[in-house]
Amino acid sequence: MTVHYNCAKCKDRLCIHKVPIFSSLDSEDLRKIMGLISHSEYKKGETIVFEQEEPDSVIIINEGSAKAYKNTADGREQILYVFSEGDFFGEQNLFTGQPSTYTVEALQPVKICKLSRKQFQELLYRFPDIAVKIIVELGNRMTRLENALQSIGVRNVDNRIGIILLEFAEKYGTKNEKGTIIHLPISREGMANYLGVARETVSRKLSQLENEGIIQSLNNKEILIPDMDRIEELAGV
Amino acid sequence: MTVHYNCAKCKDRLCIHKVPIFSSLDSEDLRKIMGLISHSEYKKGETIVFEQEEPDSVIIINEGSAKAYKNTADGREQILYVFSEGDFFGEQNLFTGQPSTYTVEALQPVKICKLSRKQFQELLYRFPDIAVKIIVELGNRMTRLENALQSIGVRNVDNRIGIILLEFAEKYGTKNEKGTIIHLPISREGMANYLGVARETVSRKLSQLENEGIIQSLNNKEILIPDMDRIEELAGV
DNA sequence: CGGACCATTGATAATTGTCAAAATTCGTGG
């Protein structure tokens, strides 16, 4: 992990510009906040926050993506979130003082911005709008969790595969004339841990979908979806 | 559903006293807020909020309990929360303006307190502490959801049964000399929908646990647990 | 006491997990 203070590179790509919770502030205020922020970089596979650790700052992802997971009783890891550019975490611990409930690990080289507890709390007092923004963002994240819980509770694994493909298509998809290409942020094993099924089951289901012409595997990290409607059908929407 | 305004009964059992988000207010302020609140009652099985409906108020459970669930693609219901005395919901929709993401249905006769959108927002401006309290409470609920996601992702159903028993023991358990008695808020089918398994599987697993002497079924709604340690072992803690 | 509802049990089918081996992909260094 590498730490930069007032990293010059970030001056033109203000990380806080990307964060919805700061969106109500004007450029002047943003510039002031910028001075408070410290930057770090992590290599792929490095851990940003450990479960049970007490983080003392809010962390905003500026570049790259990271997975948040918990270890289950049977020794696997259950992925809770895949954070990418603009997502933040650690805010909960600042209020409750409780240790992190999950581990966050870089899936790619990751650049983050850090705001300390004290600075963050000052911001909340100075800009009350931010608190409301946070409530909204937490609400959104809860909705996502509720959906995940719903889909993982669906016994039909085919549906779940469809749901995860829809989610990733929206977050990591690009469209071209042949359809939508999903740039998967996680491996097959990661998908399995996200879905709560075995690695091999994911392989089999994806192969099956490929045979049916619903998807086309370009390489391990890219999937082409010619017709998104068929995925929605699969997901049971 | 029956509506009371300024219901006399509640005067001595102020529902808002039970709600953590109002805990920073003094009696004087609470009394003022009381005037803003309307009360309703629901019979068992009645729906308090429908999925897709746009609720215009925060609802606080004053007595009884309720389940929040979504209908899954394969026609089952996935229970997300079991709300009981002091829990609140509907706050998210007030900020985002989005329809409810789940249905809430009374599991028993339920008494609720209602605070309209406008009144709630006024409160937030007047008592900024409440916003922080809400962030904390949402954080707690997220942690619960994350745990649920983790446990439902555990492939081992025995573990999951253990986890749900621990959760209910904490929330709905009473202790006596023989051990802990859990007063189940939901039926076997409810437990199945909470766990994402078939009704019959819950029955079988519970029977198995009874044969092993780990639990003792007193009646359909009460389970005696002589030794909680064995449940924790089951849950894989 | 009777009926409606809920829970249990049994038998069987379907699904998924596990283990082992083969195939593919990826990254690195020549």
Place this chain on the structure above:
DNA sequence: CCACGAATTTTGACAATTATCAATGGTCCG
């Protein structure tokens, strides 16, 4: 740019678990 080895993914065979269907047994109320 290619080749090699490591890592990941896919596939196959089989075992284990759970869902489903059907029937029986209980329990709670009026």
